[in-house]
Amino acid sequence: MKVDFTNTEVAFAPKSNADLKKAYILFKTIANPSVVRFGNKMLNIALKIHFPIDWIVKPTIYNHFCGGETIEESNKSIDKMSSFKVKSILDYSVEGKEEEADIQLAFEETVSAIKNAGTNQAIPFCVFKPTAMGRSIVLEKVSQGAELNEQEKKEELAFRRRVHELCQLAYDVDIPILIDAEHTWYQGIIDEVANAEMAIFNKEKAIVFNTFQMYCHRKLDFLKKSYLMAVEGNYHLGAKFVRGAYMESERARAAAYSYENPIQKDKESTDNAYNEALKFCIENIDKISIFNGTHNEYSSQYFADLMEAKGLQNDDMRCWFSQLYGMSDHISFNLGKAGYNVAKYLPYGPIKHVMPYLLRRAEENTSAAGQSGRELTLLTTEVKRRKLNK
Numbered sequence: 399m400k401v402d403f404t405n406t407e408v409a410f411a412p413k414s415n416a417d418l419k420k421a422y423i424l425f426k427t428i429a430n431p432s433v434v435r436f437g438n439k440m441l442n443i444a445l446k447i448h449f450p451i452d453w454i455v456k457p458t459i460y461n462h463f464c465g466g467e468t469i470e471e472s473n474k475s476i477d478k479m480s481s482f483k484v485k486s487i488l489d490y491s492v493e494g495k496e497e498e499a500d501i502q503l504a505f506e507e508t509v510s511a512i513k514n515a516g517t518n519q520a521i522p523f524c525v526f527k528p529t530a531m532g533r534s535i536v537l538e539k540v541s542q543g544a545e546l547n548e549q550e551k552k553e554e555l556a557f558r559r560r561v562h563e564l565c566q567l568a569y570d571v572d573i574p575i576l577i578d579a580e581h582t583w584y585q586g587i588i589d590e591v592a593n594a595e596m597a598i599f600n601k602e603k604a605i606v607f608n609t610f611q612m613y614c615h616r617k618l619d620f621l622k623k624s625y626l627m628a629v630e631g632n633y634h635l636g637a638k639f640v641r642g643a644y645m646e647s648e649r650a651r652a653a654a655y656s657y658e659n660p661i662q663k664d665k666e667s668t669d670n671a672y673n674e675a676l677k678f679c680i681e682n683i684d685k686i687s688i689f690n691g692t693h694n695e696y697s698s699q700y701f702a703d704l705m706e707a708k709g710l711q712n713d714d715m716r717c718w719f720s721q722l723y724g725m726s727d728h729i730s731f732n733l734g735k736a737g738y739n740v741a742k743y744l745p746y747g748p749i750k751h752v753m754p755y756l757l758r759r760a761e762e763n764t765s766a767a768g769q770s771g772r773e774l775t776l777l778t779t780e781v782k783r784r785k786l787n788k
């Protein structure tokens with residue numbers, strides 16, 4: 399079925415006129431690269447010297463891209479989106495913590511989020527970032543096959559135990575769990591653990607989902623290999639698809655250490671691999687559940703077309719669409735209205751700890767020709783439409 403992504407009335411139905419205005423000012427501001435660079439610098443300085451930033455960040459960029467500082471505070475956004483047929487995935491977005499106490503805290507917070515998801519119909523998935531569950535250097539060393547010292551060996555075991563406990567809990571409360579993907583140099587241990595957990599918990603249906611970053615030129619082959627492992631192991635493959643968020647750092651590191659750049663040669667190759675992966679999974683839907691994490695209109699419509707051609711219902715529980723909170727509502731809410739399964743990632747956490755996530759969103763939206771431009775056009779269309787219909 400063709401989904402009308404140009405319908406701004408549906409896209410912005412949850413937003414008041416004041417919300418539209420705020421969103422417009424925000425995207426207009428972050429569309430300017432010099433403003434983002436300057437803001438980024440100032441915020442980093444403010445964080446370093448413990449200068450309070452909440453008063454400026456919370457009512458602006460934070461409220462646009464995050465649900466709240468806690469699960470409870472995020473409930474308002476969850477309920478609101480749910481009343482428009484769009485569900486939420488609470489994402490504890492505290493990044494880059496390396497102390498044992500912080501890692502334990504992230505683990506406990508994720509446990510709370512999984513338990514909470516088990517009690518709320520508006521939350522169909524839970525999620526975690528693997529680097530939040532162990533020191534990144536340990537994940538990197540294991541992934542590269544490097545020798546670990548005694549302490550690091552303990553940390554590797556602790557990482558594996560934490561991931562297993564999260565998957566076990568997700569299974570117990572019957573809420574699928576997404577394992578996010580980050581830089582490729584951590585991915586070895588993550589793929590290995592994800593496949594092992596799937597073999598345990600995905601016997602009846604997909605509970606554990608690994609993430610496939612299709613900007614990596616080896617990912618289509620890896621997807622097919624993961625599928626064969628699932629067939630041989632008699633379990634379901636949970637496959638979350640994204641294009642990939644770390645292109646610049648991947649390229650820079652590959653150049654610095656003189657190894658082959660893992661990223662596709664151009665955007666078109668990434669797009670082709672992405673859409674090919676969706677096609678492969680729909681063809682094998684009996685054994686695969688698909689989570690289509692994208693703001694790309696073509697890939698969203700293409701997935702809907704593939705579902706239709708395969709004779710699947712729009713709300714087939716093995717097929718999900720997903721966008722990030724604060725972005726591409728024209729895709730999320732129009733898909734929801736058309737009866738598809740849609741859930742937005744809803745980041746939450748203390749303001750100062752969520753800053754790396756927010757700065758990434760700002761940088762990603764900096765190009766006026768890209769995301770911001772599209773958001774601004776849609777917001778303007780909706781403001782005009784409301785004025786005409788007053």
Ligand SMILES: Cc1cc2nc3c(=O)[nH]c(=O)nc-3n(C[C@H](O)[C@H](O)[C@H](O)COP(=O)(O)OP(=O)(O)OC[C@H]3O[C@@H](n4cnc5c(N)ncnc54)[C@H](O)[C@@H]3O)c2cc1C
Nearest residue numbers: 578579640641642643664665668691692693694720721722
């Ligand atoms: C729900 C959700 C969950 C996500 N989870 C993760 C995650 O776990 N891990 C992660 O890494 N990212 C994640 N992302 C971010 C994602 O990887 C993309 O960065 C982002 O969604 C933009 O890609 P797109 O498909 O929306 O659309 P588009 O705007 O069409 O594509 C932009 C993407 O194309 C790729 N690209 C751009 N230029 C080139 C080029 N020259 N050569 C090759 N490739 C190029 C890059 O991946 C870029 O991000 C998530 C996104 C969503 C919506």
